[in-house]
Amino acid sequence: MRPYVGAFMSKRDYYEILSVQKQSDEVEIKKAFRKLALEYHPDRNPGPEAAEKFREAQEAYGVLSDPEKRGLYDQYGHAGLSGQNLEGMDDVFSGFQSIFADFFGASNADRRGADLLYRLEVDFREAVLGCSKEITLSRSEACELCGGSGAKAGTKPEACGTCRGRGKVSRNQGFFVVSQTCPTCYGQGEVIKTPCSSCRGEKIQKRERKIDVQVPAGVDTGVRLRITGEGELGNRGKRGDLFVELHVKADPVFERDGVDLYTRVYVSYPTAVLGGEAIVPLIEGEKSVHIPKLMKAPHRVVLKGEGVQDLRKRKRGDLIAEFQIGTPEEVSSEAKELLEKLRECLEPKKKSKSKKGFFSFL
Numbered sequence: 001m002r003p004y005v006g007a008f009m010s011k012r013d014y015y016e017i018l019s020v021q022k023q024s025d026e027v028e029i030k031k032a033f034r035k036l037a038l039e040y041h042p043d044r045n046p047g048p049e050a051a052e053k054f055r056e057a058q059e060a061y062g063v064l065s066d067p068e069k070r071g072l073y074d075q076y077g078h079a080g081l082s083g084q085n086l087e088g089m090d091d092v093f094s095g096f097q098s099i100f101a102d103f104f105g106a107s108n109a110d111r112r113g114a115d116l117l118y119r120l121e122v123d124f125r126e127a128v129l130g131c132s133k134e135i136t137l138s139r140s141e142a143c144e145l146c147g148g149s150g151a152k153a154g155t156k157p158e159a160c161g162t163c164r165g166r167g168k169v170s171r172n173q174g175f176f177v178v179s180q181t182c183p184t185c186y187g188q189g190e191v192i193k194t195p196c197s198s199c200r201g202e203k204i205q206k207r208e209r210k211i212d213v214q215v216p217a218g219v220d221t222g223v224r225l226r227i228t229g230e231g232e233l234g235n236r237g238k239r240g241d242l243f244v245e246l247h248v249k250a251d252p253v254f255e256r257d258g259v260d261l262y263t264r265v266y267v268s269y270p271t272a273v274l275g276g277e278a279i280v281p282l283i284e285g286e287k288s289v290h291i292p293k294l295m296k297a298p299h300r301v302v303l304k305g306e307g308v309q310d311l312r313k314r315k316r317g318d319l320i321a322e323f324q325i326g327t328p329e330e331v332s333s334e335a336k337e338l339l340e341k342l343r344e345c346l347e348p349k350k351k352s353k354s355k356k357g358f359f360s361f362l
Helices: 014-018 026-040 048-064 067-081 093-103 124-129 269-274 333-346
Strands: 116-122 131-142 168-173 176-181 204-215 224-227 242-248 255-257 260-267 276-281 286-291 299-303 319-325
Touching: 014 026, 014 048, 026 048, 048 067, 116 131, 116 204, 124 131, 124 242, 204 224, 204 242, 260 276, 269 276, 276 319, 286 299
Parallel strands: 116 242, 260 319
Antiparallel strands: 131 204, 168 176, 224 242, 255 260, 276 286, 299 319
């Protein structure tokens, strides 16, 4: 058996292998590795020399892309990585498949489609009470002409000759067998020799679709609703999810604090002094509230259960009504006369001080 000597040979500097500087960030390191992977990948450049450079690039990227290992390497060099299982790189290969998928345009054949985000604006009362909204979005749909096969009418996709329909190929890398996405069919397991004239073999097309969104009672700005299976179309018909992010408009009558609502009500001066009834607006309808005599502003009344539905509990918050004394915008001459009389009655009369002469005490 031929002895393995790679572990005992002097190793090149990892930064030198990737042609990056020590201060390079993660993005620069990944970009450099991508360039080498494209150049020396066995599918594109067969041969022992390319395979060795490819292995070196893998090893260097496995260290420099890991903050902990990179720190050890920067401080102690290759000696600081002893016991880190770098020769086989089995702790790094698991992530290489997804990297190669990005590099070569491949994707997992069973991967679902991408998620979509839609921002929806709703009125204040719709958010408090809940509502149903119809939205229109553009997303990928199966091609109508070929039915999503990607092949021209009268033809059909054929099994991939490289992976024999499995979507993956396996290659030996040193002592390890690495399974990766097939570079010919990109994980599909099939190839289209005569593509559809409408979708050009892509199987999907962008089209507008209307979707009903059920907005539950009690939502607020920033809440995201998840609608399963309404996202983009994946390779095998699996859709991603649709996330609807809500923005709630401000309301001229109510303000919200969690599940509680606040509103301000103005009462006339006579009502504030004599007492009476005042109408408080609710999210649905209104309610009459008793005002005590000689009301001091601000006067607060809590209406239990007239607030916002709690999304986590089966209860509603409260409505806090704050009463203030209102001032009329205009005053008629008759009202002005009455107010003058009222002022005379309510304001204390000023007592005039009599002036006494020098001999008045005699």
